[in-house]
Amino acid sequence: MTDQDSARRTDHDSPWKDALDSYFEEFLRLLFPSIHGEVDWSRGYSAMDKELQQITADASSGRRHADKLIKVYARDGGETWVLVHVEVQGEPEDGFAQRMYTYQYRLRDRYGVDVVSLAVLADTSPGFRPERFRYARWGCELSFVFPMTKLIDWExxxxxxxxxxxxxxxxxxxxxxxxxxxxxxxxxxxxxxxxxxxxxxxxxxxxxxxxxxxxxxxxxxxxxxxxxxxxxxxxxxxxxxxxxxxxxxxxxxxxxxxxxxxxxxxxxxxxxxxxxxxxxxxxxxxxxxxxxxxxxxxxxxxxxxxxxxxxxxxxxxxxxxxxx
Structure with missing residues (x-):
């Protein structure tokens, strides 16, 4: 194994982060084709890793998730940040949908841009399909819906x-x-x-x-x-x-x-x-x-x-x- 390979295997990035860095357009085209069609790819895209780190710095480190934040431009001319959560653990996580919402509102509140949150579930539990975070009390209600894809559906x-x-x-x-x-x-x-x-x-x-x-x-x-x-x-x-x-x-x-x-x-x-x-x-x-x-x-x-x-x-x- 080369020194470069050793470094890649021991840093805090996962192969998913490598894949998303290299093939973000292809990723959207395969797994989220409707969203891919809304992006103006002629204007390129760029990673917003530092911005993502700033809003996730206090998140629990008990699990590792391949989260990526990418800035793209919509076909209507607007700037949009695409937040991609890749859930690669071997079991469902009860707090996953809430974490999706937390990252969403933190980014929007801090930077004032539209944020599209996408969930990619790589676990093998057929019933774990979070697509919404919701809470309601005394007439106050919030519902946050996000696109999700389950990789085992591709089998x-x-x-x-x-x-x-x-x-x-x-x-x-x-x-x-x-x-x-x-x-x-x-x-x-x-x-x-x-x-x-x-x-x-x-x-x-x-x-x-x-x-x-x-x-x-x-x-x-x-x-x-x-x-x-x-x-x-x-x-x-x-x-x-x-x-x-x-x-x-x-x-x-x-x-x-x-x-x-x-x-x-x-x-x-x-x-x-x-x-x-x-x-x-x-x-x-x-x-x-x-x-x-x-x-x-x-x-x-x-x-x-x-x-x-x-x-x-x-x-x-x-x-x-x-x-x-």
Whole structure:
């Protein structure tokens, strides 16, 4: 793994944030087509990350959500900020709709602009479909409605995703597979299938590399299957005559795997894997409690590999590591 990849995996951004930074127009065109049609794309768009941080600074950090704020221009000439909430946790959240409303009114109150809030739900609970925040008391009533899309609804339209010319279809497929599959070998087959699609669609070298990293981040594999995955990727590249993961990058990824193995053998457990898990847990569930840190330190190689795969679909820290 290259230094750049390591940095991407350990910072506070998720692959969804990378995907939205690179493919915001494609994201709207696929998941919110009616809104896509209202935007004047000829005027471009820009991220408003600092503005979003200012109104979410005091929000609870117990969960991580891939929230993005983008400034676009409407076809009628007006300026609009699009607030995108991506719910990527493994379980529904009771306060999700209220958080949507809180961010909405804070942005509008602070900056005085129209804000369109969009919810993307990547969990696998069919009944969790928040589209409204409402409260009423003594004749005072408020109702806040927001557009929502549920990614698992695309499972019934999987064939459409496979043939879609929209690059964001690959992101949606990768997220669904990451949530649905716990078995390492099944995840490897799904990941290889998506990577093969990259090379079959005629994308540019830069496009393939960018999407490769997003898919690689989303669908993580047990360490023991990583080398086999890379070998299949190299075979696809040779077949397509598209060596887009360059030699230095290949060697860097393989060297990282080899060093991880050596380090694990020398010290009795996978310190590198345990460290990665600590960072993933902090991103998803918040600060690592003492009992969980001790459990990671005492875990076997096989247990660490299992947790690396299961963390993407785990509903809680206790469900991932077991009750303490």
């Amino acid at each position: 019934a339209r999987w064939a459409d995703l496979e043939v879609s010319e929209n690059v964001f279809a690959l992101v949606v497929m990768a997220q669904i597979k990451a949530k649905r599959l716990d078995d390492g070998e099944e995840r490897q087959r799904a990941k290889v299938g998506l990577i093969r699609l990259l090379y079959e669609r005629g994308y540019s070298r830069a496009e393939i590399q960018r999407l490769f990293h997003i898919i690689d981040w989303m669908i993580q594999l047990p360490r023991g299957l990583e080398r086999g995955f890379l070998e299949v990727v190299y075979a696809i590249e040779e077949e397509k005559r598209m060596p887009y993961i360059n030699t230095a990058e290949r060697l860097g990824m393989e060297k990282g795997l080899e060093q991880g193995m050596e380090k694990g053998l020398e010290q009795g457990h996978h310190l590198g894997v345990a460290d990665t898990l600590r960072k993933q847990i902090a991103l998803k569930f918040g600060e690592l409690p003492t009992w969980a840190d001790e459990r990671l330190s005492q875990a076997s190689d096989e247990q660490l590999d299992e947790w690396v795969v299961k963390i993407l679909s785990a509903e809680s820290l206790e469900a991932l590591l077991g009750n303490h």
